[in-house]
Amino acid sequence: MITPLKKFATDIRIQEMVQFKARGFGHIGGSLSISDCLAALYGGIMNIDPSNPCWEDRDRLVISKGHAGPALYATLALKGYFPLEELRTLNQNGTRLPSHCDRNLTVGVDMTTGSLGQGASTACGMALGLKHSNSKARVYLIIGDGETQEGQVWEMALFAAQKKLGNFIAFLDYNKRQLDGYVAEICDLDDPAAKFDAFNWYTVTIKGDDPDLIYETIEKVQKEQGDRPAMIVLDTVKGSGVPQIVDITLNHHNTITPELADEIIGQLEELKKG
Ligand SMILES: Cc1ncc(C[n+]2csc(CCOP(=O)(O)OP(=O)(O)O)c2C)c(N)n1
Structure with a gap:
């Protein structure tokens, strides 16, 4: 039986x-x-209210690898922030769903991102602001592994630990590939958890393709991180869940035919039957 989170x-x-x-x-x-x-995150971890997207006490998510906007739009539409039909307007003239995340355009998007590294800093600033306001809200951040080559990420890492941001949980999507090749060949991250650990973060590395495991891990991290920011390194595959995309070595930005898209959708529909 497929679990509710795997179905989601x-x-x-x-x-x-x-x-x-x-x-x-x-x-x-x-x-x-x-x-x-x-x-x-949206399957129960985040304290949110889709009918009140600007609720002051909501948890926030910043997807600093802002080019992954379509993943967030899919999630927000499924949660009822806007109609599913709107997804077909992705990146078209006049759309509210641009290629990269834009908080001024899309209901439910908490931060505009796309310039790699910047979302890491803005998320950290949000967490600091919420801490100063004595808010119970948390900030979640997703960064890419290619993105983590940006110096700005490491400035944020220093600052977040110094400010004791125990309301801050980051995820590193360690999918080993960046825009034009393998992270290990371009500028290796080696063991990123060890690096964040050295910056005084609570760190853990897990397999990143199991939403139930990710859910349990976040709950554990929340209990144990104390006043440290947390980094959950997700061991992932670029294209995860779709073998036809995984098999394309450079699968950062690609064209797709309607036939291949339909084939993949059919496969995924089958998967849901468990
Ligand atoms: C500051 C900056 N430099 C370059 C780019 C162009 N760019 C967009 S995505 C990308 C690769 C990002 O790789 P990674 O963080 O690993 O993303 P993922 O593979 O998870 O999609 C690059 C270089 C950018 N958006 N911002």
Whole structure:
């Protein structure tokens, strides 16, 4: 039997493919690889109210690898922030769903991102602001592994530990590939958890393709992180959940035919039957 969170993650992937089919291209690999994390966050971890997206005490999510907007849009639409039909407007003229996340355009998006590294800093600033306001809200952040080559990420890492941001949980989508090749060959991260540990973060590395495991891990981290920011390194695959996309070595930004999109959607629908 497929668990409710795995079903949610599969639905997120299906709605990503609906968007890519409609536009004919997009950031497919890096959207798929965060689908399980989004399923865990929006499947019960985050304290949110889709009918009140600007609720002051809501938990926030910043997807700093902003090119993975389609993964967030799929999730938000499934949660009822806006109609599913709107997903077919991805990256078209006049859309509210641009290629990269934009908080001024899309209901439910907490931060505008796309310039790699910046979302890490803005998320950290949000967490600091909420801490100063004595809010119980938490801030979640997703960064890419290629993105983590940005110096700005490490400035944030220093600052968040110094400010004792125990309301801050980051995820590193360690899918080993960046725009134009393998992270290990371009500028290796080696063991990123060890590095964040050295920056005084609570760190853990887990398999990133199991939303139930991600869910349990977040609950454990929340109990144990104390006043440290936390880094959950997700061991993922770029294109996760869709073998046809995983098999494309450079699967950062690709065209997709309607036929392939339909084939993938069919496969994912089968998966949901358990
Ligand atoms: C500051 C900055 N430099 C370059 C880019 C262009 N760019 C967009 S995505 C990307 C690769 C990101 O790789 P990674 O963080 O591993 O993302 P993922 O593979 O998870 O999609 C690059 C270089 C950018 N958006 N921002």
